[in-house]
Amino acid sequence: MGVAVLGVGLSGFAPTSTGVSYREMIAHAAKRAYADAGITVDQIDGAVSVEEDLVSGYSIADEYTPDQLGVVRKPVYTIPGDFLHGIGSAVMQIRTGQFNVVVVEGYSKASNILSKDELLRFAFDPVFHRFGVSPHYLAGIEMRTFLTESDYEIEDVAEVVVKNRARALANPVAPYGDRFAIADVLDARMVAYPVTELMFPRHADGAVVVVLGTDAIARECARKPVYISGTGWGSGNSILERRDHGRSVGTEIAAAAAYQEAGIGDPTADVDAFFVSDLYAHRELMHLEALNAYDAPPEIVNPDGGCLGTGDLFEANGGARFVAAVQQLRGEAGASQLPVKRALVQGWRGLPTDSCAVAILDAERRAK
């Protein structure tokens, strides 16, 4: 059964969103998505919220998901993963044949978290990895390993930052567009050698809502449907001592499944735009390696500016990339527009994980 993107909606993105509650922000994104999809709330069969406890400041954060999506008393559950994990789960849901329209939602109120590093540190194993220092230490270990094991140099990492921050200048929803030189990135304040403060994004507030449905519903309702032709997700070793920090096994597993479903043999030739996680700049390169798309021209990688440009939105990160891909496929990407018929979106859960997901999107439904 084919699954399509019926509509997308955003609210944000900005460093702060004072005066707007998370509920109001999500409701705004939902209304936009439903309008874009050409559906009313009563057509929705279920929803997947993508969020993690404590990012929202709540334990059992899933309690606070249905109201602002208008899905009270409907089938709703939460995926604590990247937005793309939520997409993967929703696609499975529709493919059981029991659901026609499923909504996926993720958001960030990062500005409301006063102790973000402490929260990230709380995700580390308390017995072996929760040191009394910044949790970015693992990014330092990882970047160092990646540079040692690969042919990339630290300047290549800095180039990712320069590219994505500049790209964001053309993205009207990205708050962190700017012009930097490679030297600016390398000489910036050191956080966890070799990671400087410009090598990872600042946070942003924002909400993303995506409406998925069967191809049949898409043709009936949606203004401009986009088709999902492959999904995959995977996780590397969570035991950091036995993980290869120089590669993203999670992405390799996710990509293999998505490529198989979409019938992609040569990703660089078959895919017109890549949206990949750049939560640390070296990860953009590492993920492209894992996607077997290391030779993709830089201009087709994160044309929206990536996380470095739009900000770190926690679980909604993959959602921001997903929406940017949909806009490209619809020809609605404005100054960022590329000739795109097929796009790949990759999401990473962030440190301390190697949990990743991939979705392949097509402008038209293709025969395999």
Next chain:
Amino acid sequence: MSRVAVIGAGMTKFVRRAQDSSGELAAQAVRMALDDAGMDIGEIDAVCLGTAPDAFDGVHMKGEHLIAGAGGTRKPYMRHYVGGGTGVMSPIHGWMHVASGKFRTCLVVTEEKMSPCNPHPAGAFLTIFDRLTEQPLELTLIHIFALEMARLMHVYGYTEEEIASISVAHKRNAIDHPAAQLGENLTVADVMNSTLLSWPVKRLDISPTSDGAVAIVLSNERIARAKKPAPVFIEGVGYRLDTAYWCTRDLAYPNYVALAAQDAYKMAGVDNPTKQIDIWEPYDPFDYKALHHMNALCLDKTGKTVRQLFDSGAFDRATGSHPMCPSGGALGVGNPIAATGLMKIAELYFQLSGQAGKRQIPHTVRRGVAQAWGDLMQVGTVVVMGAEGAPPTFRSAWSTMTKAGLGATPIRDVDKVPSVADAPDLRYLWDNGFALTTYLDGLKKGKLRGSLDKRTGRMMIPPRSFQELSDLDPVTDYFDLPDTGTVKTYTLSHVNWDSSILPDGRINVFAVIAIDGAGEDMGLVHLLGDVDPKDVAIGMRVKAVWKPAEERTGSILDIRHFAPIKGKEKGKLAITPVKPVEINAATAQAKAGKIPLTYKYTAGIAGTKFYKDLAAGKLTGTYAPAVDAVLVPPAMFDEHAMELLDPEKNARALDPNSGVIESFTIVFEDRQGELLDDPATIVQVRFPGTIGSVFGRLEAKVGAEFGEGTPVKLAKRRKITGPDEVVFQLK
């Protein structure tokens, strides 16, 4: 749609406190489930994990932490979550994996380790409540359970003694369950005489806090028939999530559970559940909840069906027509939240395949239903499972299983084993938003405010800027409402938010109050005062008692409490339109919050070996036969083969002076992002002939040169308090 079968189950013992780490608990359940299914981990296409709040185990992004233990290494792995309803959502999410045709097999794992959480695991529930309108009242889950139980008793007429008999029955059933934490023969009097926590809830009405894990293997029909002589199929699934505004529903009947059950029954072709279902495993974290959920599972809001079954002894496992919680349920087996729900699914699998041993229901059983519940009285998850005619008694490892056959090492005192303490400093400042800014402004002025959805005539308190029940319609009209209302349900509480007993015999009376002008289905929760607790009653008329204007800050605590209205009420209720607060830089406010919990983590079976060795100046690895290699640091399971290991018996001595730096970083910020006075060096160190590494700090003189490949030695430490004490020195 592919048919989906349960073809294997595994679990640990459920215990109050396990020495095993979270991952080690999960790994033991996984190994058993794989063995029961006759599979190795290589035959598993995907893994999905259910676990409840991060705040219990004390690890943010807990699902990521559990990947290795759950068998998810290098696999498609995903965690799902619906609070206390997670355990029955887990097989539903697993069902999606297989029914969608995307995967042939799916390993479903659930785990909860509640014991690390201090001052008490129940303290984690403080932050499940709305941070602006409820958390300041310092509520905990016992309070809303008690509010619900009182409402159930009021509407359906159950007595405390009748409800206590459920606890007695479930704990008795659990005597025969190998994982059981609290299987015992009690009397109704024992329950009635146990410590009163929050009337009507007493200590023995409640399931315990527990550590434990459960896993099952799901497969498509083809594999199931190849692996099992009589597979048990998932016939129907349903899950529904109600509004977070929990005071807006009648707590007596869980509509959301009934809707979930209807979905599951429809898929399973069940149109008369009381006739077509042979085994019932409703979620029973409190004894009344079994009855509460059975009303919904029987789709009977009148409650007559369940009352009749209850009165006729139909729920008895040995003699009843509708055996309920033959496992012993959460009350008897224990309640490691997500694992409890999956334990119920495992029980249906055991019963329907004739493997339940002493617990086997004596008559033929073909179909069962399991259900879980959670969040803010809000979510129902339901699975219907069916057999095709299993042999009445099928002897298997499970039919003769004893406690000794299950994993988990119970301990009494965390301080008697190597452990690591941590106090995460998690602080927030929450944007109140448009609607609640106007609400809080009203409180400061001594007014209760609501907003009106003109399309439906629904006056909402606290106000919303959109109508959550009808297409997210915008809501723009705000009103000052009367500060009077009617008590819908109440509890007389003797406990604090952290489950400690209130001092000096103090009693807090919490009530759900339907506010006048906002309708019967629009309550708010608050304290009652100026009343003798024994005089409190459902239906009592009450009025807000406000703090003096100069003490009010724009908080729900601006109302000291609600007090009974004495004498005859006069005058008409005033509902006055008000202009909502305009949001600008001066009015937009945020509410401070924090997570008030600390943790003490056992080092786990493998971590204990590591830290004990370290204190002795030694280092060992663990030999893993499946990969024919030594794992570092020590391990109690091999995360690739999911074989269980013994870090003592399989120990291989390593030279702590033989380390080589694999990777390193120099860190300039502390855990809160503040600049460190002295940068710290963290190194990843490999030891020759092993798979793995050790992370630690590097102690080196200023200006000392090091890098990848530099030899280092592991320093002996007398007192081990955690990773910061793992220190390497240049050789």
